[in-house]
Amino acid sequence: MTTTTCGPSSTAATGSAPAVTGSAPAVTGSAPVAPPGTRERTQRRVRDGLGTSADRPDGTPKVTGAFAFSSDLHDQRMLWGRTLRSPHAHARIVSIDTSAAAAMPGVVAVLLAEDVPGKATFGLEHTDQPVLARDVVRYEGEAVAIVAAEHPETALRAIRAIEVTYEPLPLLTDPAEAATTDPIHPDGNVFRTLPLRHGDVDATGDVVVEGTYEVGMQDQAFLGPESALALPSDDGGVELFISTQWLHVDRDQVAACLALPADQVHLTLGGVGGAFGAREDVSLQVHVCLLALATGRPVKMLYSRAESFLGHVHRHPARMRYRHHARRDGTLVKVEAEILLDGGAYASSSTAVLANAVCFAAGPYRVEAARIDGQVVRTNNPPCGAMRGFGVVQVCFAHEAQMDRLAAALDMDPVELRLHNALKPGDAIITGQRLTGTAPVREVIEAAMAHPLPPDPREDEPAIALPGGAGLTARREDVRRGTGIAVSIKNLMYSEGFDDYSTARVRLETSPDGEPFATVHSACAEVGQGFVTLAQQITRTALGIERVVLHAADTGVGSAGSTSASRQTWMSGGAVQLACDTVHHGLLERARGVLGVPDEPLVLEPGRVVDPATGAEVAIAQLLRAGPLEATEEHHHAPTSTLDADGQGDAHVSFAFAAHRATVDVDPDLGLVRVLQIATGQDVGRALNPRAVIGQIEGGIAQGVGLAVMEEILVEDGLVRNPSFTDYLIPTALDMPSVAATLIEQPEPGAPFGAKGVGEPPTISSTPAVVAAIRDATGKALTRVPVRAQDIAFGEAGAIPPTAGSTSAG
């Protein structure tokens, strides 16, 4: 095992109070990563190959402003599209009058549900969401009509001129009532019910702790709003430039709704301003294409920030009831949980989110028995779907609070309790699946704990460093400090039998100056994570060349699957590697012919192929005179199974682990919190680009801290109350703690290069760590995130006594 440590190794040195920035990652031991048993000699000599912190190919245009995000696209002839949305959370549409809007100068098209030529609905797993509402609207913000106009202000005025008469319907906003309330959709109100029974479900422990927990609705809040440019194409189809996470699944939904064959719908990735799950579902894709086809002109759509909050799915709010049983020595005996997720009005990826919540309900711990009952339901609240952490964020908040309660009940150190129960290779999780890969749970915990704590507070600290910041509200003497720890397990790739393969095409040829270069064509959506860098690194290392260009990501090549589930390094990275291997093989074949050594094992070195037996060599450029070498390959992960009636099965491909230790300052009377530091250990397999890995860790922690103390979409009677950055707060540079990170590198068997995805784990256990730290500082129970000021100031105390002897299974 190697570890790479970054961050403030000496935070105590300066004492310039809470905010101490992590220094650049200290990249030790960053020897290039070689695929098992191949071409080590070559790879070590290629510049910017695997294992180095190679530069992003899109970095320079992103700092100069030249990079084209989807919202930057412009066409001289383009119209502006705009969406009319329902102001009601549940209502019948009595009538729609578009005559005034259609008559406005500058308005070119006004379209309603009856103008959708193909399938009337879309959806990721179940196509239950109307492209445009026809009879009924089921959430605030549901699309009712779309317009195209010469100027964006005209488009805005036009949607305001559409007269819709609604008849409000009874609201279903409490997820607990969904299963027993009249269906608000023909497909019913329950998206999925998933029971899990593992081991002796009647077992009891010496010590039992229970609790009820809630997670509020978080928003991905990417900065680049939904936007696209659609152009009618000559063949009657449409060309769409779009910021998305998965081009092909968008393509299929657009084609179905437009009644076009898939080959007449061509999608190209427009620059993506962040995603975090919110771009996995269709938002404006169908609308903007409909308008382009209806008008015969290019159409640009761009959501306002308020519209963005209504126009994409959110993280599922959760209500969770937990009971943990343990022996006196701390050994977990059984975990019981009831998990209820609010899926909102339409299905999105709710069924898969629930599976994650149920499978990982016990966290990264060995537990002999489990009884978990999960359900995700339909309501008239905003639709929920994918967000970084995907169902695991919710249960991690609960199981980690439970572990602390258990530690208190056992009078045991919470870190010791976790180490005592930590999963290790060969153990099974509560689905019965054995961990056949790496599982450095102990290592991530110890690494997080090994970082120095932030320096003690100083009397002369500036007010802005106190909880509440520059408002001058907290006084230093009132502030209490706390620390807390949390640990997480996250599945990588899609689960439950889904074959989320990826495709890549690699072409090796010679440029006019005679130098060989490779072109990588992948539909993988670069959303900021750095796949574009990694694709170059892989190709450089695999083919021994430095020049690697990237073809635009589009539907002109096979699917890459979604940029989600921490899967693209493994899946699309693996596809690029496979395509490179085939090209590499073709080079050696040609070299054997040229060198006249049909059976010799040859070696690829930078720029040439060498016969190690004789020293004879031939330049790659010469081998390419016979023409380019090109290969297209698909990469499939190992197959997984579905979950049986008891929630048992080998449903997941691989797992990643992380631990977070949070340190906070709290003013208990005012309920103000300042998060000072997050120390973390993360299981990354291999760090293929250490600088990019650190960026993922710090960014993921920011979103976890946000959920802990500030981020929530407030929904009242189905209506979103805070759809703006004024009222939906995300961490600023003043809110963000310093981060000290240790990468645990244990190559994962079966993973290309041994690398695990790194995007999601930082977001998952950082939230419960922060809340544990606030509990430590205040003694309050804090069973809900985000923690609000009143929860700290007026919330009930958290000293929960053990309820030993309780046996009911609930």
Next chain:
Amino acid sequence: MTDHDATPDLTGPDLSESYALSINGRDREVADAWLGESLLYVLRERLGLPGSKNACEQGECGSCSVMMDGLLVNSCCVLAADAVDADVRTVEGLAPDGTLTDVQQAFLDAGAVQCGFCIPGLIVSVHDLLDRAPQPDELEVREAISGNLCRCTGYGRILQAVQDVAAARTAADAQEDRP
């Protein structure tokens, strides 16, 4: 959301105003525009300068930051027609084509760029900070860029980049001052 009580204006915006702006030292004509257009909109959609971004268009995120007569402003909150006599500098005007400023280079070196949507605004904001306060301490940096939201990075590499530039500039100044 849609305000159904408002009387819709069925005339559409009047696209008839023409004026000139000074952008990055060049006079730029804006023809047949609506007076309600923001400086951000005009830069992006009329003048071909989309480097300033449009994450919120309500002055909360800083992604549209530009310098206007030497002051850092959110260009989404400035009416373009109000900028007629102002000297406007955008991210596109910071460095000659094909070159990078020290701040831009430091962002790349520190790994501060992920999706990049916030980055042009941050670059403008950091230049402004370091022009005003060449050696900011960390809290000053955090406060100065707290009006620039970033959702990808957690700010760690951005803070690193700012400190790297400040240190390099200080070292360069010391070099110059040496007799």
